[in-house]
Amino acid sequence: MPPLLQVDDLVTEFSTGTGPLRAVDRVSFTVDRGEVLGLVGESGCGKSVTSLSIMRLVPPPGRIAAGRILLDGEDLLVKDAEAMRQVRGARIGMVFQEPMTSLNPVFSIGDQIASAALAHSGGGRAAAWERAVEMLHLVQVPAPAERVRDYPHQLSGGLRQRAMLALALVSGPRLLIADEPTTALDVTIQAQILDLLRRLQAERGMAVLMITHDLGVVAELCHRVAVIYAGRIVELAPVERIFARPLHPYTRGLLRCLPHPSRFGQPLFSIEGAPPDPRRPSAGCRFAPRCPHAIESCRRDEPPLEAREPGHLVACPVTT
Amino acid sequence: MTPGPLLEVQGLAKRFEVGGSWLGRHRRVIRAVDGVSFALEPGETLGLVGESGCGKSTTARLILRLIEPSAGQIRLEGRDLLGLPARELWAARRRMQIVFQDPYGSLNPRMRVGEIIAEPLAIYSLAAAADRRRRVSELLELVGLDPAFALRYPHELSGGQRQRIGIAAALALHPALIVADEPVSALDVSVQAQVLNLLMDLRRRLGLTYLFISHDLHVVLHMSDRVAVMYLGEIVELGPRAAIQHAPKHPYTRVLLSAVPVADPTLRRDRIVPAGEVASPLAMPSGCRFHPRCPFRHRPLPGRSPRAPRGRLRPSGGLSFDLI
Numbered sequence: 001m002p003p004l005l006q007v008d009d010l011v012t013e014f015s016t017g018t019g020p021l022r023a024v025d026r027v028s029f030t031v032d033r034g035e036v037l038g039l040v041g042e043s044g045c046g047k048s049v050t051s052l053s054i055m056r057l058v059p060p061p062g063r064i065a066a067g068r069i070l071l072d073g074e075d076l077l078v079k080d081a082e083a084m085r086q087v088r089g090a091r092i093g094m095v096f097q098e099p100m101t102s103l104n105p106v107f108s109i110g111d112q113i114a115s116a117a118l119a120h121s122g123g124g125r126a127a128a129w130e131r132a133v134e135m136l137h138l139v140q141v142p143a144p145a146e147r148v149r150d151y152p153h154q155l156s157g158g159l160r161q162r163a164m165l166a167l168a169l170v171s172g173p174r175l176l177i178a179d180e181p182t183t184a185l186d187v188t189i190q191a192q193i194l195d196l197l198r199r200l201q202a203e204r205g206m207a208v209l210m211i212t213h214d215l216g217v218v219a220e221l222c223h224r225v226a227v228i229y230a231g232r233i234v235e236l237a238p239v240e241r242i243f244a245r246p247l248h249p250y251t252r253g254l255l256r257c258l259p260h261p262s263r264f265g266q267p268l269f270s271i272e273g274a275p276p277d278p279r280r281p282s283a284g285c286r287f288a289p290r291c292p293h294a295i296e297s298c299r300r301d302e303p304p305l306e307a308r309e310p311g312h313l314v315a316c317p318v319t320t
Numbered sequence: 321m322t323p324g325p326l327l328e329v330q331g332l333a334k335r336f337e338v339g340g341s342w343l344g345r346h347r348r349v350i351r352a353v354d355g356v357s358f359a360l361e362p363g364e365t366l367g368l369v370g371e372s373g374c375g376k377s378t379t380a381r382l383i384l385r386l387i388e389p390s391a392g393q394i395r396l397e398g399r400d401l402l403g404l405p406a407r408e409l410w411a412a413r414r415r416m417q418i419v420f421q422d423p424y425g426s427l428n429p430r431m432r433v434g435e436i437i438a439e440p441l442a443i444y445s446l447a448a449a450a451d452r453r454r455r456v457s458e459l460l461e462l463v464g465l466d467p468a469f470a471l472r473y474p475h476e477l478s479g480g481q482r483q484r485i486g487i488a489a490a491l492a493l494h495p496a497l498i499v500a501d502e503p504v505s506a507l508d509v510s511v512q513a514q515v516l517n518l519l520m521d522l523r524r525r526l527g528l529t530y531l532f533i534s535h536d537l538h539v540v541l542h543m544s545d546r547v548a549v550m551y552l553g554e555i556v557e558l559g560p561r562a563a564i565q566h567a568p569k570h571p572y573t574r575v576l577l578s579a580v581p582v583a584d585p586t587l588r589r590d591r592i593v594p595a596g597e598v599a600s601p602l603a604m605p606s607g608c609r610f611h612p613r614c615p616f617r618h619r620p621l622p623g624r625s626p627r628a629p630r631g632r633l634r635p636s637g638g639l640s641f642d643l644i
Contacts, residue, residue, distance in 0.1 A: 187537070
């Protein structure tokens with residue numbers, strides 16, 4: 001059986017006045033049924049563009065320049081717009097950092113969830129409305145029978161995120177793409193939403209592609225992690241492994257530069273410099289200019305992402 | 321004579337009036353900061369942590385008198401800032417400076433970096449033009465930037481570089497107290513680490529005192545000698561870092577500690593997740609403000625509101641507290 005989602009050598013480019021800018025550069029990974037894969041990296045690394053590419057929602061002047069995206073073995077890149085809309089409605093659910101980007105401000109959340117339910121499973125309007133209330137109950141919105149009539153602006157950030165989750169899940173998708181779903185929330189509300197996501201994921205056996213900058217969120221929720229730097233995956237491994245034995249110098253740096261309960265007050269490890277300018281691609285490993293372990297060949301040849309151990313891939317020939 | 325605290329805040333409060341007609345009917349009051357007291361010893365870092373709307377940034381602005389308090393006392397180096405006439409307040413402000421969260425919004429885009437850093441020197445007529453240039457170079461080196469940055473504009477800089485410029489400008493007048501309001505919240509983690517290290521280094525080298533404000537409990541614990549936890553306008557717990565980290569007393573502190581995702585899958589633990597969301601400051605809960613969400617609360621008897629906690633916060637560190 002093929003994996004639920006398979007991304008092969010995805011390239012997404014944005015055309016600029018000075019030529020194409022590669023936001024995502026030959027990215028490959030798979031997501032299995034029921035698996036939570038984290039896509040982690042800092043601003044501008046290409047993690048969100050990767051998720052938008054999978055949904056074929058890259059805004060112009062961006063375009064998918066190469067690669068394959070297979071959902072259940074079916075290539076999404078050859079589908080026409082209508083077929084793709086069907087995929088997004090029924091087979092891939094989406095939640096974003098800012099719920100107002102996907103909730104329509106002029107309809108009540110009940111209207112929006114009910115019309116998605118109607119489009120997906122048919123039945124009458126009354127049944128769809130019932131379904132909307134059920135979905136709000138499922139995502140633990142208090143007093144769902146009343147809140148279902150609320151408009152998005154009447155809800156707090158946490159409740160809006162729950163409403164968006166209800167909307168994303170009403171069609172029972174096998175894959176949920178969650179792009180920084182808790183980043184704008186306060187930490188106690190984030191904890192509630194992470195608990196909810198974990199519970200729903202386990203109960204429904206749903207796969208989740210979790211896009212985040214927060215390694216804490218990764219540690220709490222993900223089974224496997226792909227670390228992205230400057231448009232490339234530099235390391236991909238099971239979550240316990242990436243935290244216990246990170247191999248790529250960038251992953252190591254990311255983990256060590258966070259304040260940690262066992263080292264509060266001690267100087268933090270810091271990665272000097274800044275990510276490269278994607279408008280000026282250079283030869284070799286993209287992390288080499290900031291890397292304490294870089295050797296001559298790192299600046300010349302781009303290291304391929306290779307399995308170091310079964311299931312643990314890393315794009316660095318130097319570290320062991 | 322032993323020197324007193326650098327900063328002493330007593331019963332600080334800020335009420336905002338909202339809504340209502342111009343005659344004042346139906347006007348409602350938000351108590352954004354409601355009776356906050358603490359003291360800061362010279363050379364110490366006090367962290368102020370809490371979620372959005374808890375009043376931590378308002379507290380910062382009140383201390384600098386960027387907004388006027390509704391009640392309370394603020395003493396800087398023994399002088400009562402609220403009683404000071406404008407001229408003396410202006411002089412006292414040299415001693416305290418603020419670093420803001422947004423290095424994009426807080427630097428004037430039309431000024432070169434050198435002018436931004438020299439502006440406080442010019443305002444206080446502290447140095448002749450040539451000396452100012454030298455001081456700007458000094459300050460840039462102090463924050464780890466090449467003096468050549470003086471000729472650049474803010475838009476040419478990365479977020480981390482801008483935040484360094486904000487810090488350099490804050491240091492221009494040799495302040496004793498730096499109020500850092502979410503100074504690393506807009507930065508990526510790798511850059512965040514650079515700026516946190518810089519702040520710690522500067523504190524040591526210049527003997528600075530920090531009031532360090534952040535929503536990120538781990539960042540606050542990392543930076544601070546003592547930590548004050550705020551909820552809905554009040555400090556609910558204040559204590560040394562180790563006590564807050566290892567033996568938190570207030571249920572909200574426990575909840576906050578437990579809610580932070582830790583980047584370590586071996587530390588996955590049972591979380592104490594609070595019920596519901598923060599109450600509106602327009603409808604402040606009776607009794608303890610955290611009680612509607614508190615996992616440890618006693619159920620009040622019918623018709624009686626839960627008691628407010630009987631604990632008393634002592635101004636200089638120790639905490640005594642009874643659970644409700």
